[in-house]
Structures are given as C-alpha cells and as structure tokens.
Amino acid sequence: PEFMNGIANFEAATSSDLMVIPNWPRFLMQGDEMSFPVRVVNTTEEPISGKLEIFILNAVTGVKLTSSMVDYSGKEFSLKGNDSDVIYFDLKVESNAIGLLEIEVIGRVEGGSDGEKRLLPVLTSDIWLTQTHPVFLLPGESLSNEYSLEEGSRPEKNKTHFEYTSDPLWLALQSLPFSSGENPRSALQFFQLYFKNSMAAHVLEVVPDLSIHIGNWKAEGDLKSELFRNPDLKETDLENSPWLRDAIRQSTNRQQLIELLNPNQVRMERNRAIRELQRLQREDGAFSWQPGGPPNWFITQEVMTGFARLHQVGIDISNNDLAGMIRSALNYSKDEAVKLYRRQYSDNERERDRSSQIISPSLLQFLYINALLQPWATDFEEWSEINAIAKRDWNKLSPQLQAMAGIVFSIHEDDELARTIAESLLENSRHERNLGRFLLLDRSYVWHMRPIETHVSFMQLLNRVGGFETEITQIQQWLLNHRRVNDWGPTTATSRMVESLVANRPEADSRTHIDRISVNGANMPTQESNIQSGTGWFSEEISGHGGKVKLEIENTGSEISWGALYHQYFQDISKVEMTRDEGLPISIERKWMVEDLGPDGQVLRELKEGEMLRVGQTLVARIILTSDRPMEYIHLRDIRPSALEPGNVLSGYRFR
Numbered sequence: 001p002e003f004m005n006g007i008a009n010f011e012a013a014t015s016s017d018l019m020v021i022p023n024w025p026r027f028l029m030q031g032d033e034m035s036f037p038v039r040v041v042n043t044t045e046e047p048i049s050g051k052l053e054i055f056i057l058n059a060v061t062g063v064k065l066t067s068s069m070v071d072y073s074g075k076e077f078s079l080k081g082n083d084s085d086v087i088y089f090d091l092k093v094e095s096n097a098i099g100l101l102e103i104e105v106i107g108r109v110e111g112g113s114d115g116e117k118r119l120l121p122v123l124t125s126d127i128w129l130t131q132t133h134p135v136f137l138l139p140g141e142s143l144s145n146e147y148s149l150e151e152g153s154r155p156e157k158n159k160t161h162f163e164y165t166s167d168p169l170w171l172a173l174q175s176l177p178f179s180s181g182e183n184p185r186s187a188l189q190f191f192q193l194y195f196k197n198s199m200a201a202h203v204l205e206v207v208p209d210l211s212i213h214i215g216n217w218k219a220e221g222d223l224k225s226e227l228f229r230n231p232d233l234k235e236t237d238l239e240n241s242p243w244l245r246d247a248i249r250q251s252t253n254r255q256q257l258i259e260l261l262n263p264n265q266v267r268m269e270r271n272r273a274i275r276e277l278q279r280l281q282r283e284d285g286a287f288s289w290q291p292g293g294p295p296n297w298f299i300t301q302e303v304m305t306g307f308a309r310l311h312q313v314g315i316d317i318s319n320n321d322l323a324g325m326i327r328s329a330l331n332y333s334k335d336e337a338v339k340l341y342r343r344q345y346s347d348n349e350r351e352r353d354r355s356s357q358i359i360s361p362s363l364l365q366f367l368y369i370n371a372l373l374q375p376w377a378t379d380f381e382e383w384s385e386i387n388a389i390a391k392r393d394w395n396k397l398s399p400q401l402q403a404m405a406g407i408v409f410s411i412h413e414d415d416e417l418a419r420t421i422a423e424s425l426l427e428n429s430r431h432e433r434n435l436g437r438f439l440l441l442d443r444s445y446v447w448h449m450r451p452i453e454t455h456v457s458f459m460q461l462l463n464r465v466g467g468f469e470t471e472i473t474q475i476q477q478w479l480l481n482h483r484r485v486n487d488w489g490p491t492t493a494t495s496r497m498v499e500s501l502v503a504n505r506p507e508a509d510s511r512t513h514i515d516r517i518s519v520n521g522a523n524m525p526t527q528e529s530n531i532q533s534g535t536g537w538f539s540e541e542i543s544g545h546g547g548k549v550k551l552e553i554e555n556t557g558s559e560i561s562w563g564a565l566y567h568q569y570f571q572d573i574s575k576v577e578m579t580r581d582e583g584l585p586i587s588i589e590r591k592w593m594v595e596d597l598g599p600d601g602q603v604l605r606e607l608k609e610g611e612m613l614r615v616g617q618t619l620v621a622r623i624i625l626t627s628d629r630p631m632e633y634i635h636l637r638d639i640r641p642s643a644l645e646p647g648n649v650l651s652g653y654r655f656r
Contacts, residue, residue, distance in 0.1 A: 017042070017048065017111070018041070018050065019040070019041040020041075020052070020105055020107040020114045020116060021040075022036070022037070022038045022105050022116050023037045023038070023615060027120060028120055028123070029093065030093060030097055030098065030122065030125035030126075031093060031094075031574060032091070032092075033093075034090075035089070036054075036088065036090075036091050037086050038054075038086070038089065038105055039084055039086050039087075040087060041083075041084040042083050042084065044081060044082070045082065046081055047079060047081055048079055050076075050077060051076055051077070051107070051108050052075050053073055053075075053105070053106050054103065055105075055106070056069050056102070057101070057102050058099060058100070059099070059102040060099050065101070068094065069091055070091060070092075071090060072090075073089075086615075097122050098122055098123075101119070101122055102117065102118075103118055104116070105117075126572060127570070127576065128568065129150075129569060129571050130233055130566055130567070131149065131566070131567040132564055132565070133551075133564060133565040133567075134563075134585075135551070135562060135564065135565070136560070136561075137562070138433070138560055140555060140556075141554075141555050142553065143551065143554075144550070144551070146548065146550045147550075147551065148548060149545070149547045149567040150547075150567065150569050150571065151547055153571055154569075154570040158568065160567045160568070161539055161540065161565075162540055162542055162564075163230070163563050163566065164517060164524075164536075164537070164561070164563030165535050165536060165562055166512075166537075166555075167535055167536050167557055168483070168535065168559060168560060169480065169502070170534035171226075171480075171484075172479070172483050172498050173210055173213075173498060173534070174217070174254055174257070174535075175253075175254075176199075176200050176203055176260075176494070176495070176498045177200065177253065177489075177491065177494050177495055178196060178253075178256050178266075179193050179196055186280075186289065187276075187281070187299060187303065188303065190276045190277050191277060191302075191306055193269065194270055194273035194274060195310065195492045195495060196490065196491075197266055198270060198310055199492075199495035200495070202315050202499065203498060209534075211261055212533075213533045214260065216533030216534070217254075217532075217534070218258055220532070222532050223255050223257070223258075224247075224254070225246070225250035227247035227633070228247055232568075235637055236635060246487060249489075250487065274321055274322065274325075281328065282295055284332050285329045285331050286299075286329070287300045295332070298362070300332060301362065301369065304369045307373065308368065309496060313499055323376065326373065327376045330369070330378070334370070337362070337363055340360060341363060341382050344357055345357065358393050358397075359386075359389045359392075361447075361448050364397065364408075365448075367387060367405075368407065371407070371412065372411070390408070391414075394417075394421060395424065398446075399425060399439050399441065399458065400458075402424070403421070403457035403461040404448075406418045406425075406461040406464075407461055407464060409421070418464070421461065422468065425439070426462075426468070426471060428440075434481075434583075434585075434628075435481055435628070436474045436476070436477030436478030436479075436481055437477070438455065439451075439454060439458065452479075452482070452488075452494075456479075456496045456497055459475045459500055463503075476500075477560050480501070480559070482629070485585075485630075485631045486631065487632050487633075505558075512533055512534055513536055513556075513557045515553055515555050515557060516552075516553065516554040516556055517551075517553050518551075518553075519542055519549060519550070520542075520545060520549060520550050521550070524540060551565060585628050586626070586631075586634075587625075587626045588625050589623070589624045590621060590622065591621075592606070592607040592621060593605065593620040594607050594611075594613075595617070595620055607619070618647065621638060
C-alpha cells in the first residue's frame, strides 16, 4: 500500500468543581498585619457550599502557628453556579517571628476539594540605620555640642564612629592631575598633557611639603579614592554600585602623583608634549581639531588660553621652542579676530546693527590671550576698537567672560572698570556659611560657562584688583566644599583650581595639622598612627558613651575643617521617623500616590490616611530629594513594603 499520513486535533479542558486561588505576597515582615485574600471559584452550573481553611506552621521546626496568627482559621462560603468570591484571612505576624512559614489554604465542598501550599519567608522588621551629625568649622571657630544617640532595638549591636579632616586643602592636592604614559592624538590633548604636568611641577615648587606627604601617602597606602573609605557606613558595596570605575580611576590618578617626585620623568613628559605640538602646528600658526585637519580657531585659542594661564601663574614658557610656536599661533589668532571684527562691526551692511551686536566670546577670549601674553603679542589697529566694545558690553556677558574682561582691563591699567566688574560679580554671588561664596550659573556645556573655571577666574580677578582677601577666602571655601562631594577629574580645570587654592596659602611647616578635639572629655585622635599625612584625617570608634556624646572642637588652622559623628543601630522600621534637620545638606520627602483613570487619561492623586486599597491598584512612590549643593555620588534606596510588587525594576529616566 502507498504511504499515508494524517493529522488529528483533540481538545480537552480539565477543571475542578472548586478552584482555590490565593493571592500570595512575596514575603512577610515581623509585626505585619494584613488581610490575606483567597479567591474561590465555582466552575459548575450548580450552587455549591463549603468551608475554606488555612493552616500555618514553622517550616523549619514544624510547630503549628495557625492559632497565634489567625483568629478564624475556617470560613464558610456559598457560591452560585459559575460564580466566585474573595475571602479574607486576617494574619498577624508576631514581632519576634523569623524564618520560614509554610502556609496551606484548602477549600472543601461535598465531593471534592482544592488548595495551594507555599513557603513564605518572614523578614526582620529591624533596619540598620546610620544617624549622622555633620560638623563644619571656619578658621578660628569653636564648637561644643552634646548629642543624644538612639538606643534602638538591639543596643548590643550599636556602633559609633567619629571622622574628621583638619586640613581639607590636602584633599584637593591629592586630586592634582599628573599624566604619564598617555597616548594623546590631537593638538588639544597634547597641550592638556603639557598643561597638567607643568601645573603639577609648579605646585610642587610652591608647596614643597607636598613631596613629603606624597611619600607618606604611598607608604601608608592612602592614595586610594575616598569612595573606598568607610565601607561600613555604606548601604551598598562599592563593587555593586555605578561608581566602582570612578573609584579605580581616582586611585590610579593618585598613584601617578608618585612619579611627580621624579624630575626627569616630569621633564621628559613635558618635552614630549612640546615636540608633538610643534609637529601638529600648521604653517599658518593654527592648530586643527584632529591631525591633518583644517585650521581651527577655537582649538588654537584653547591652546593659547592655556599658555596664557601658565604664564599668568609664573611658569616659564619663554624658551625658544615654545616662544616661536606661541608667536605664530598668536598671529593666526589675531588675523581671525580681525576678520570676525570686520564681519560683525565694520561692514557697511552691518553699520546699523553695531549698537545691538554684543561682543563675541571668541573676541573677548582673544583680548584675554593678547593681554596675558604681552611679550609675544603684536599691536594692530583694530585692538582699541575691540577693547572699546568689550568695555561697553561686559555686563551682558557670562560671569567667566566678565572676570576675564576685568583681568584684561586691569592689565591695561583701567583699574576703576576692573574694580567695578569685581564688585558687580560679588553682588551677583551668594555667600552661605557652610558653603562659602559662589556664583549661580546656568547648566551649560559652553566653554565660558564651566563652573570650576568660572570661580577660578573670579578669584584671580579679585586677587588682581586687590582688597578682597575675605571674599577670596570664601570662594576657596566653596571650591573645597565642591571637592568634598564631587569628582575632580584629571583635567586642566582641576590643575587651575589646585594652583589657585595654594597660591594664597600661608607657608607652614611640613607637620600635619590637627585641630583640638575632645569626645566626652577624651582627646582625639587617640593614636598618631591613625592620622593621615597632610589632611589630618582620622576615623575612630567611640565606645562606652551610654547614649550621650559631648563633642568639643576648636579649629586652630588657617583652613576650613569638617567631620561627622556616625551612630549606627537597629530600629524597628515602624518606629523610624523622618529626620528634619536644617543643618543637613540633603532632605528627602516621600508621598504615596494612587494611579487613577481620569477623563484625560491616567492621573496621580495623593493616597489619603486610612484609605483602603483594592487588589490590582497601582501605587506610585513620589520621592523628592533636595540638596543644597551639586553632588556627584548619591545613593537612594527605597525599601519595598510587603504585599506590593514593583511595576518596573529597571532604572532610567521616564517622562510622564
């Protein structure tokens, strides 16, 4: 017979007359009180009646817990044909319960039964908290505070630490960029290499104690990033955070500071950068964005601005190799500035727009370069006209450009206008005791809106005009506070900032300064071996305080100092209250919102106190975090309540 085949489809549906469907939570917590919903379904056409029962026991020991957790373990039900109902069991988890529960729900009717059994973990309601009391002192200030520390639910597990830094300026010096073995490709990257290494060598000359402390940091293993410090105070291991790569990079940059002690290595890196810059400079004096590319005025001015700033702080750039390169680049930049000036102000078609045309940032940058590099600058007839426009438009520019304009006017002996600009910037700045003096800047990626370089230029203008020593100190305090909570990467801006911080620092001996500190009458630190060289940082555990700590500090140095008292303890999560302390830099607020469907789509409304929730409703936690300063590393963890499931566990930005 011939080969034959075929396909047959059969469908079968299996169901029980009674179906029991519990709505299981993922976990329970100590002290939880919840209504446990169980849906019972009649799949037949006839009405049925029966009993629904719940049984609970300790899955480890086998001890029955039903009577202690449920008031009524059995409930009667009656269902019509093809009907269903939800039955609730009121569960009460004891405050000392812990481990694993075995919960079984069984529904029985005449002729059959159905049910489910599941293991549910019981989590502790105690949460590990860190109570923080920060301290901040200006030079010459004293502090005497008494703190009451929480006892918590497990006093025997409590820990109390005190951490303090007497001279934060050395933290800034640890961020000093020095590059060795890099492989730049463009002219700007080679110049940044030269700039960073020149500034590093200059700072080492200005602060000779730095070489001593670098050696001590190397010997004591203190060249690691602060992100590796105090792992016991962190909620999440650094390895499981987004900042592990930042911590490794910061540690690597600090390790390179050791090479700064080798003058031959510094000289070799600087000479290599100069040779490459000479090779990449075009015949017309310009630098290009990438090797072999067309001339680029922006890149050329960036390089020239860097050389001008090196010359401004006293770094010698007068050798023959650099002088010819600088003069050639200045001539190219001058030609471009004249072209831009004529295009904007001198053409007949634009004569009517002269009064409304604000000076270009590129023109002002050229004036700045030309003023600072006077030994290499050349006179040209349009200079006085461009300078006049800058005097007219300075108050319409960004704060950094205003500071640069003030420096230009001061160099050309217009001291009255330079002082006017300095006073105008001070009027537009803000001073706060815990932060210092700072300018309010819009977020921008434009070169003349960079916050760090803006404040450095602001400080240099005040220093040049004179008579603003207090304000300069306040700006330095802001820069140090900025370093406290932000990453200063290995950039030219960091080099300028570190140099500006040490420029006005009074000379001191190489010994590490320690403020006068006592905790409950005992002097701290208790051992000199706990002190970090230079910074005076130390961290020690405090024991036997009985829940009371009296802290007395006197800042005897010339810089700001800061620290914190940390008290860690277990507390029942239901007893944790929001901390409201105006002295803290961060405040947090959480509101529970219910997602409803309105006439225009989904809307959020605030959950009312005592409001009953329905199964399937969507809750949204609105967390508002407010910070009084920019912070780079903030870790926020919101604990998930039991009986709730996350709608989305992926991080990211969502616009709603």
